[in-house]
Each structure stands twice: as C-alpha cells, then as structure tokens.
Amino acid sequence: MSDLTPRGTSAAPAPADGDNRYKAVQAKLDKLGKAMDDATLELEGLRRSMQANANDAGDMAQDIANAMLDPKFVQLTRAVETALDGATREVRTLCDTAQETADLTHQTRRTHSKLYGALDDIRSNRRERTPKPGFFNR
Numbered sequence: 001m002s003d004l005t006p007r008g009t010s011a012a013p014a015p016a017d018g019d020n021r022y023k024a025v026q027a028k029l030d031k032l033g034k035a036m037d038d039a040t041l042e043l044e045g046l047r048r049s050m051q052a053n054a055n056d057a058g059d060m061a062q063d064i065a066n067a068m069l070d071p072k073f074v075q076l077t078r079a080v081e082t083a084l085d086g087a088t089r090e091v092r093t094l095c096d097t098a099q100e101t102a103d104l105t106h107q108t109r110r111t112h113s114k115l116y117g118a119l120d121d122i123r124s125n126r127r128e129r130t131p132k133p134g135f136f137n138r
Contacts, residue, residue, distance in 0.1 A: 022112075022116050022117070022119075022120035023120070025112060026109060026112065026113065029105055029108055029109035029112065030109060032105050033102055033105040033106045033109060036098055036099075036101050036102035036105055037102045039098045039102075040095055040098045040099045040102055043091055043094055043095035043098055044095055046091055047088055047091045047092050047095060050084055050087055050088045050091060051084075051085075051088045053084050054081050054084035054085045054088060057077055057078075057080045057081035057084060058078070058081045060077055061074050061077035061078045061081060064077055
C-alpha cells in the first residue's frame, strides 16, 4: 500500500517562508517539482493496484456465481468491483492533475530562471553591496 507522501521528506515539499531570493525560489520550485513527480509515480502505482484488485473482484464474482453460491455474495462482490473501478478513475484524474502541476512547476522554474537568472548573476558577482528593493523610492 502506498502512503502518498514523498519518501524521505516532510509532508511539505518546501517551507512557506518569506525568502524570495532568486536561488531560494529556484530551490523551492525544484523541490516542489520533484515532489509532484514522485506523487505522480506513486499515484500511478496506486491506480494500477486498484485496477488489478477490481479485475480480481470481477473474476471472483464470476467464480462465486459459477459455484452456485447465494446470489447476494455475487452482488456484493460486483459492488466491490464497481467501487474499485470508480475509485480507479478518480485516482487517474488525481494522477493527471499531479502530472500537470509538476509540468507547470518545471515550466515556472525555467521561466523564472530566464527572467531573473542573469540579474542574479550580476548581483551575486558584484563586490559592492546592492541596496534593498525600495531604497530609491524615498
């Protein structure tokens, strides 16, 4: 069974703090993207497992019917199959959403790098200290 939290990390992929420096934002976006990629893989594994269980329940319902047992057991087993099929579809939707979020996160990281990477290089390699934002607005 899958626990759906990224392994080896806390539940939060990146701290929600006020550190908006270029490298910190890049690190947070990278960590979020990796966490969403991991979640996508975990969800896909869960979906496959649930689909296999639904198929097994369908086969079992047929076996119960062939054994001429009480029809209520066939109905109950078919209900389990139906429930697992529905849950499998919903996990697939969640998996697709996680993948879309991961893709958008990676795209955002690239865009952020394109927009602010050169500025960070200039500011990082300068000997003089740079004034804080808003300094010249006095």
